[in-house]
Every structure is written in structure tokens, then in C-alpha cells.
Amino acid sequence: MTIRVESLEHTFGGDDAARHVRALDRISLDVYQGEMLCLIGPSGCGKSTLLNVIGGMFTPSSGRALIDDEPITRPMPAKIAYMFQESTLLPWATVLENVMVGLEFQGIPKPEREPRAREALATVNLQDFAAHFPDQLSGGMKQRVSLARALSLRTEILLMDEPFASLDEQTRMVFGEDLSQMLATTRKTIVFVTHSLAEAVFLADRVAVFTARPGSIKEIMSVDEPHPRGPDFMTTDRFARLRNSLYVQLRDEIRKAMREQQTSTSIA
Amino acid sequence: MRDSTVSRLIQAGFVAAVLLIWVLVTGTGLVNPIFVPHPVDVVKQLGRLIVDGSLWDDLKITLFELALAFTAAAVSGTLIGFAVSTSRWSTRVFEPLFAAFFAIPIIVFYPLTVLYFGLGPESKIVHGGMFGFFPIALNTISGFASVDRRLLQLADAMGASPKQRFVRILFPAALPIMITGYRMGFILTFLSIIGSESIASLAGLGHRIVWYAEALETPKMFAYIVIVVVLAMLLNAIVAALEVRRRGNS
């Protein structure tokens, strides 16, 4: 299953000229089967918008996204699972119920839901917390439940929007290793948005660098290292060089984005 | 168009529609004018009331009761609320007591108030004061309790005296919540005075509404209802304006 993005453009605010924001500018991109593609760029560059379009959350102003040559116009829960940045766990339901509700929405018959949910929880090592409520869990655990929910759907494609952003660095590193391990064993295709350079280099097979708003793809960098990757990868020269070249690509865009924020706050 | 403008327009439109229906219903004689007087009659009575001065006696009494009741409620509520807020223990003990008491419609105690204070303004003042006491006391307690502990720690670390601690940190932090309490207390006191005047009284706006209701002189009754509603809106607006102005100054 491959994803193709063709000449994608998107403007928010539509016809209202004073308030419209051009988020994406002629993005064309292929996502290969089984790869981990990271999207990285300064704030406001549109990477989440691109992810939303691929996820079928809305239709772009022009251009399109396709999955196996079929245009994506709405969410396709059988093929694409989307893990959001903020915690989207239902606070009134248990951990197990939270995972099961995703299966229910996908249309999985009732008897299969609980076993699959438990299996997914075991994958993220939370099987003992099935009866807990979200407010009893730490931030990291909540994200693991969200991940379990996404994994339980058994989709070929997984979209992740800064899933580790709210976690502390130590937890992020451990989760990164777990994710790399998972990439080695499954053959999922993952599109992953992050702000962290180290995370991008550590996890990605390819990294797409975005320009400042309106976002377009400045450069695609390859990381040639098989999964699973361990902490020793991070100490290699290659890692440092890749991370540096990523930074060099990004820093002009980041400065541009910072300047734009200053001027836009005075207009707004 | 801004949301608040839209909603104001909708409200205005609704009021206009209601007035229109009122005129139509009374004009065509669909309803017995004893039950629903014609708006023109109401307006005429309203004019008469204002002009010949019969309004003022009752208005004066109601406002007098309101002023005294609210003053009593504000003073006692603030002092007692502050006293309670000084210790954790007293807050945890008294705040729920006040809240539970407040949940009872205080109006049930009005007959007792009449028994002891008679039908005159005294009973309305005592009753209104009792009613207004609770939101003021509760908000004073919660205002002082809501002060960010870290600010107090900061003040102590910088060597502030108790007076400075109070004037510079405690009081300004508590004030917004307290003001909300005064606002609520003011309106509730006003409404409770109208209510108690309706139940048992010799004078006052509430009493007058009942008087004309019982005499089946509905145009006059409606006129007084309009006056009370307008008065309520005015008082609300004044209090809201004071609140905004105060916030602007600080």
C-alpha cells in the first residue's frame, strides 16, 4: 500500500482574504510501503495539515492525496490509523474500553473486540492496567494506550502527529527504541510528525524537511540504517552528521518562521 | 457579525415578536383583559404612576429596604467570611455549613421573620440581609482561599509584614471573587425583598403588585411588574458597570 501526494495545496480561511492562511504550497510526495517517513519543520509549516489530508480529515484546496491510486476524501479506518498529539482517551472509560471503542468504530464484530484490545495492550506492556481509568495514568502511559488503540486496528498505515511531544526526554527515548523495534517486526508504513531532530534521525528511513509557511518540501534526507536501531546508533558519526545536516537545512526556515510570528502577531 | 451582537439582535427580535403577539391577542379580544391587559392600558397606567407620584412611595420603601439589607449582608458577610477563611479548619467546617444552609430556600424563614419583626420594612430588611449574607460570605471565603500559596510564600520570603501581606497580596487576589459575591448578593437581596413584600407586607413594590392582582386591576399590576423588571435590569447593569470599572482601574 503506497501513499502519493500530488500537488497538494491548502489554504485556511477560504474566501476571507484578510484571514486566510496558506498552509501548504504544492507538495508532492510518495510514501513507500513499509517505510517510516518523518515530517519535520518549523512551527506552522503545515506538517500537521498534510497529515490531516492524508488521514482524510478534510479535502485540500487543490491537489490530492491517494492511497493505492484511490483518492483519499474521508477517513479510511480500515487502512489508515491516526494517532493524535493530544490525548484522545475517553476519560469516563477504562483503558480496555478505550481500546475497544476504536475497534467498535472500525466495525469489528463484538466478540473479537476484547481479545484484540487485550492483545494490543500487551504489545505496549499495559495489560495489567486494563481496568484503570485515564486519569490514573501518567502522560507516557496514556500515549501508550493511544498507540495500543491505533495498533489494535491492524491498519497498514499509521499516522502519528507528534505523539511523544508531551513526554519528558527519557520517556521519549525509550518509546523511540520501542517504536524502532516495532518497525523491525511489523511492516507498517508510518508517517510521523516531529519537532525533534534526534527523534527524526533515530526513527526515520526518510526525513522530509519542510520550509516555513507556506510549507513545501525543501529536502528529503535518507537515513540508511536498518531497524531495530539501538542507543549505540545515536553515538555514531553518521548520526551526528545526519542530525547536523538536518539542522543546517532547518535553521533558516526556523528563523523565517520566528520572524513571521512576530509580524503576524502585530497584524492580528 | 460578532456573536454577541447576533445574540442581542435575536433577543431584541424575540421581545418584539412577543410584544406583537401580545398586541394582537389583546386587540382581537381573544383573551379576557382581566388576565392579559392590553399593552396600551399598561403603558397608560405606567405613565399615570410616574406622573402622579403614587409610584414613589413604594419605590422608596423597596429601595430603602434594599440599601439597608444589602449593607448588613455585605458587612457581616465580608467580616465573617474573612474570619472563617483565616484557618483551614474553620474553612472546612463552616463553608459546607453555609453552603448547605444556602441551598435551602431562605424564604421558608420569612414567616418567622414576620412573626418577630412585623409586617413593616424591618422584616424585609432582616430577611433580605439573611439572604444576601450567604453568597457574600461564601465568596469571601473562597476568594481568600483561592490566593495562590506561592505568592504568599514569595511575600514571606521577601520579609513582608502581615499588613503588607494582606494589602498587597491577599486582598487584591481575593477581591474579584468577592465582588462577584457582592453582585450576586445584591441581586438576590433585591429579589428576596420583592418576594417577601409579595408574601406579607404593608408597602413596597412587591406588595403593590399583589395588591393590584387581588383587586384584579391587571393593567396597574402589569405596570408595576414592568417597573420591577426594569429596576432589576438597572441594578444589574449598575453593578456590572461598577465591576468593570473597578477592574479597569486595577
Place this chain on the structure above:
Amino acid sequence: MRASRKPASLRRFFARPVVSQLAIVILAVLAWEVAARYSTDELFTSPPSAVFAAAADLFDEAGVMHAVLTTLWELGLSFLLAVGFGLAIGVGVGASGTSYRSLYPIILLAYAIPQVTVLPLFVLYFGPGPASKVAFGFSHGIFPIIVNVVAGLRTVPAGLLRSAYSMGANKQQIFRRITFPHLVPSFFTGMRLGMTATLLGVLLSELYVSSGGIGYYTELYTESFEPQNLFALTGMLALMAVFLNEVVRRAEIRHSRWR
């Protein structure tokens, strides 16, 4: 926090607010009793002991108990009506953006009218019997319920709706699994506030009408100067109010666990 060792358990016992509250109430009652006995006119100050005795007598008086029970069922009926209609109207108004923007301002306008001014109208239209009390209680109780139901509906976290949509949920599933469970605590809060409002409406109208019901007896005891009877009757009504409030309050807490 626990400094001294020895009377730790005793101190902890009194540190619990409930104990102190009960102690305060008991002390207040005792003080009242003592003050009343030592004052000049026992009839005037009416010590608690006399009030309890009067209360016992009142229970035997069929007229009074009938009035109290009538008030109780008026409360129940107006509250149930307020809940039913409040929920229906609240869902209707809060369900969509358009209905919210067009209808909610009207609700707020009606809510802002001081209903006490139109109490005589209610009695004029519905008569001095239970109908006007139920109507007045209903019109008080319905507003907090509508407001809270609407608030619950309008505050469903967008993230939850988005993630459900991305997982392929249809409209019914979103309502059943997300909107409705989110709404429950707000609904119970609305009911708690609605009960307080209904109590006000029913009791206010009952006291206003002196031709029957509780209003008849309060006026009777006031004019014939029987403070112990009036205290007893007031006490009964107050206890009824406290009880009903507590029931709804506890239900609210039970259903707001995840909030």
C-alpha cells in the same frame, strides 16, 4: 501534619469537618435552649424543646401534614417535569451550532427575568391550588437544567470528536460513545441546581397563597402568635429541602467521578 503522638486518634477524630459541624449545630441548639429558658418570655423565644413538642403535635394534625405532603408531591412533580423538558429542550438547543446561536439567546433572556415579579400572575392564571405551585416550580427549575445540558453538549472536546471521526465512527456512534457520556455530569449538575430552583419556586408560591396549603398555616401561626408551631413547620420544610438537595447532590457526585 500529625505533630503530637498521644491524642492523635482523638485529634484526628475532631479534625474531620463533619464532627465539628455536628458539634457546632448541637452547641447552637443548646445555647438556644438555655437562652430561651432564661429569657423573660418563653413563649416569645420558643426553646427547641418546645419546638420539638410542637412538631410532635403537628404530626397529628391532619391539616398541616396534608399541606406538607402536598408540598412534597408538588416538588416532586415540578422537578420531574423540569428535568424532562429541560433535558429535551437542552438537547434540542445545544445539538447544532445553528440552533445554539439562534435559540440559546432567547433562553438566556427568559432566564434573566426575575420570576418573583410574576408570581401573582401564575396564581391568577393557574388558581390558588397545586397547579400554580407546580407551574411556578417548573418554570424555576427548568432553566438551570437547560443551561447545563447545553453547556455539556457544547463542550465536548474537539480532540475526542476528531479522533472518533478518524476511526470511522458514524453520527450515532459519536453520540452514544462520546457526546452522551460527556453530557452526563453536566446533566446532574443541572439537576442539582434545578432542584434548588424548584424548591424556591414551589415554596415561594406556597407561602404566597394563604388560602390553603402551607401558606395558610404559616399565616395562621403568625397571626395567632404561635412561634413554636411556626418553628416546627419551618423546620419541617427546611429539613425537606436539605434532604432533597442532598439526594441530588450525591447523585451528581456519583456521576461526575471522571470529571
